[in-house]
Amino acid sequence: MTARHARPHARGQASAVRDVLALMLLPVPLIVAALPGAFAGGGTRRWFGGRGESQRADAQAAKDAAAAAFLELDTAQRDLRISIETISAVDSSPGAHRAVDDFAALGQRIDEVSRRYITAVDAHDLDRDGLEASVAAHARGELTSAKDELVRVKADLDRFTQGLGPLLDKAETQLARLAPAVERARQALLAASNALDSARGSGLRADDLAARLAALAPELTMLNQGAGRHGVAETLQRADRVLRDAEAVRAEAERLPERAAETDKRLVSLRTRAEALTNRAGSVEPVLSELRRRFSAACWQDLQPVPEQAAISVRQAEEKLREAAKARDEQRWADATALLSTVRALLNATDEAVSAAGDRLRQLNAVAKDPQQEIDRTRFAIRDAQRLAMAGRNTPDPRHARPLDDAVARLERASVGLEGLHPDYWHFLMETEAVRRAAARVVEQIREDRGTGGA
Structure with missing residues (x-):
């Protein structure tokens, strides 16, 4: 390189050194600001300083506040939806239907304010370079308005949630009852089956009880399918019904041996009573003979049919006793019980008629004396x-x-x-x-x- 050419080059180097030294002597913030493409918070945003950056910060704060309000509203809506689904699954009352409808109307309002919020966010890029202060201020206004709407709807949602308290408590109570109710029904069916097996083991057929227990099998199937398929309310009702019917079968099966023994005892007792009444009826005619001999016709005329009626009633009672014995042998317990009640009624009526003749004679003797x-x-x-x-x-x-x-x-x-x-x-x-x-x-x-x- 020639000297002529070297001098200008030396002068350029000196100038560059002076520029660097001058920059080193400036205050640090001005150095940063003077550097082309200076970084702000690790980003690539150009720093403009003054009012424009303040408006951008306010807009960003409004955006953050709106996002927080949106998140709170979304979370509250999700929680409330679970409560509404719980109520609708359990409660079919008019109040529950109104709650579902009101929640749907609130959902429409939430969708509207959410759309306005999302539109406001999408309409403004707060991170772009050269964002004007007026644009930032406008963005802040729209985002603040969106946040206020979100907050208002959230307040309405909170009030609605508070009003659901009684309905939700009722629904949760029913849900809490569900599993224990189904389990009680299953245990009752098992107990009924065991009682039936025990009765059969003692030589009793219990066909009617077996048929009633078999009729509960489809109900058990639906209980096992669960409330998700049949609904909570219907499942609770089914569990209560199965429990009641199964317990009735169990109680009757457990009592069956005792019932058989009682039936046998009643058969023997009523046969003995029928035989005794047959003998007593034979004493009515002598009593009537004395009444006719000693007293006027008005004192005994109504007793004339007693001997014949007594004989007929005793024969009817004996026939019903034979039918009851047959029903007992065939283990038709309801028929046997009904027939024995008929026998008792016939014998009671006969006993009263036979006793009336002797009572009449004693009363007339006393008053005549x-x-x-x-x-x-x-x-x-x-x-x-x-x-x-x-x-x-x-x-x-x-x-x-x-x-x-x-x-x-x-x-x-x-x-x-x-x-x-x-x-x-x-x-x-x-x-x-x-x-x-x-x-x-x-x-x-x-x-x-x-x-x-x-x-």
Whole structure:
């Protein structure tokens, strides 16, 4: 290189050194700002300083706030959707349907404000170089507005969530009941099956119980398929129904040996009673003969059919007993029980009819010997009612006095009827009994009136 050429080169090097030294003497921030393509926070954004960067920072803060509000709203909506799905799976009430509809309407509002938020974010690139202050301010306004809408909808969502409390509590309670209810139903079916096996082991067929238990098999299948397929409410109802029916089968199966023993005992007892009544019915005719000989026809005429009716009733009872024994041998327990109840009713009616003849003779003998005893007994009942009617009063209440006066007159007429040659003692006894019943009704009425604040 020639000197001529070297001098200009030396001068250029010196100039460059001076420039570097000058830059080294500047304050550090100005050095950074003066460097082309200076970095800000590790990015590639150009630094402009002043009001423009402040507007960009405000816009970015508004964007961050809107993003946080969007995230809170989205999280709350997701949580609420789980609650709504829980309620709708369990509760079919009008209140639950309204909650589902209201949630859907809220979902539409959330979609609208979310779209506006996303549109505002997409419309503004806050990281681009040369972002004008006015554009940043506009972005901040839109993002702040979007955030405010998100916050308002979130507040409405929170209020709606609080209002769901009772419905959600009810739904969660039912869900908590689900697994235990299904398990109880399964255990009840197992217990019923075991009880049925035990009954069969003792020689009892229990065909009807086996059929009832078999009818529950499809219900068990649906329980095993679960609430996801059949719904929580329906599954709970099915579990309760299976539990109830299975427990009924179990109880009857466990009681079956006892029921068989009771049926056998009743058969023996009723056969013995039928034989005894056959013998007692034979004594009615002598009683009727004495009644006919000693008393007027009015005293015994209604008893004339008793011997024949007793014989017919006993024969019917014996026939039903044979049918009941056959039903027991065939283990038709319900039929056997019904037939034995019919036998008991027939024998009760026969027993009453046979006893009526002997009772009639004893009553007539007593009143024929001393009718005054029956009269005194009836007068005492009337006087007792009269004393109660006058207690605490100067004059009796007409509602009480009138039937008591009628009772006195009726007793007098019945007493006079005994003065004939062939008195109707049975009519006399019926009259005195009716008078005593009338006096008892007055006593009852007085006590009722005083118990309720009446006279």
